[in-house]
Amino acid sequence: MNLTPARTFLATVLALAFQPAPAADAPAIQPREIKHERDGSVMMAIPATEFLMGTAESHPDLPANRLIPGRVKPTEVKLARAWEGWALADERPQRPVRLKAFAIDRHEVTNAQYRRFLADVKQHGDTAWAHPAQPPGKDHTPRYWKEFNPLLRDPEFTRLAQFNPMTFTGDRTPVVGVDWFDAYAYARWAGKRLPTEAEWELAARGPDGRRWPWGNDWQWGLCNIVGERSGADVRVPGREKDGYIYPAPVGSFPTGRSPYGCDDMAGNAAEWVADWYAADAYQTGTGVNPTGPATGTMRVVRGGSSQNLPSNTRCAIRAQREPEFRTFILGFRCAKDL
Numbered sequence: 433m434n435l436t437p438a439r440t441f442l443a444t445v446l447a448l449a450f451q452p453a454p455a456a457d458a459p460a461i462q463p464r465e466i467k468h469e470r471d472g473s474v475m476m477a478i479p480a481t482e483f484l485m486g487t488a489e490s491h492p493d494l495p496a497n498r499l500i501p502g503r504v505k506p507t508e509v510k511l512a513r514a515w516e517g518w519a520l521a522d523e524r525p526q527r528p529v530r531l532k533a534f535a536i537d538r539h540e541v542t543n544a545q546y547r548r549f550l551a552d553v554k555q556h557g558d559t560a561w562a563h564p565a566q567p568p569g570k571d572h573t574p575r576y577w578k579e580f581n582p583l584l585r586d587p588e589f590t591r592l593a594q595f596n597p598m599t600f601t602g603d604r605t606p607v608v609g610v611d612w613f614d615a616y617a618y619a620r621w622a623g624k625r626l627p628t629e630a631e632w633e634l635a636a637r638g639p640d641g642r643r644w645p646w647g648n649d650w651q652w653g654l655c656n657i658v659g660e661r662s663g664a665d666v667r668v669p670g671r672e673k674d675g676y677i678y679p680a681p682v683g684s685f686p687t688g689r690s691p692y693g694c695d696d697m698a699g700n701a702a703e704w705v706a707d708w709y710a711a712d713a714y715q716t717g718t719g720v721n722p723t724g725p726a727t728g729t730m731r732v733v734r735g736g737s738s739q740n741l742p743s744n745t746r747c748a749i750r751a752q753r754e755p756e757f758r759t760f761i762l763g764f765r766c767a768k769d770l
């Protein structure tokens with residue numbers, strides 16, 4: 433099957449025709465900030481809300497989650513997923529979910545914040561904050577604070593003239609190279625917890641089911657995603673750069689804020705959340721304060737990163753990683769009960 437320009441155009445028209453309409457009569461949300469002294473963060477208060485979690489739409493031309501090698505060229509899949517809001521099977525069915533009130537960090541946790549946590553761990557140990565399943569002897573130091581070599585050995589990275597180690601250690605950039613256990617322990621240290629997958633999604637898209645934090649239409653320049661590095665794969669006229677190859681300082685794209693006032697919910701650092709991953713979680717889970725499967729092998733990652741295409745930074749898209757996985761695209765933010 434080929435996605436000819438005519439079919440791509442038709443698919444785009446169909447996708448636009450079936451995308452959910454914003455609730456025109458919904459009252460405007462007034463973001464409310466809460467200062468959290470322990471880690472010097474600003475959190476956004478989110479009242480008890482019912483919202484549409486997941487995605488109803490799917491690509492009209494390609495069967496979701498059924499990429500048959502040899503039938504669809506990877507570049508065509510990338511294009512389709514990038515521009516037509518193609519939903520994956522694990523985002524469906526879309527369903528109403530009711531959540532109690534909570535607060536969530538406006539920003540991804542920064543290196544400066546994480547340094548305070550790490551200093552406390554070095555002084556007191558981490559037993560007060562560690563997850564029971566944390567591997568013994570765990571070092572919470574982010575991977576790229578002490579080890580740039582794996583990155584620099586990769587020719588894909590060394591060719592980048594803009595590479596700057598400060599990207600991974602700067603005070604205002606999100607901490608990355610942390611695994612799920614690091615994120616869990618930090619959250620406990622800060623007197624918080626990791627957001628559930630449902631809380632994260634509501635904070636990102638608001639109650640009206642929008643695709644991206646700012647609305648249903650993709651726009652360049654509202655978040656930090658791929659562009660400079662893999663721009664040749666996108667090949668779409670009019671593409672603009674966001675200015676960052678790797679994580680940007682948190683809050684660098686205020687026009688891309690979510691309805692509740694959260695920054696960088698699309699792109700920048702991808703974010704660990706609390707839940708175990710299961711592809712069928714939306715088919716089997718509760719619609720009231722869901723916390724995900726009781727067990728699993730992978731933890732959910734949300735929001736896409738500086739290395740993703742537009743569709744993979746949609747509010748509804750779900751990714752998964754082993755809890756011990758550490759990479760330069762992956763950080764987190766925290767939540768707490770209200």
Ligand SMILES: [Ca+2]
Nearest residue numbers: 696699701735
């Ligand atoms: Ca993010």
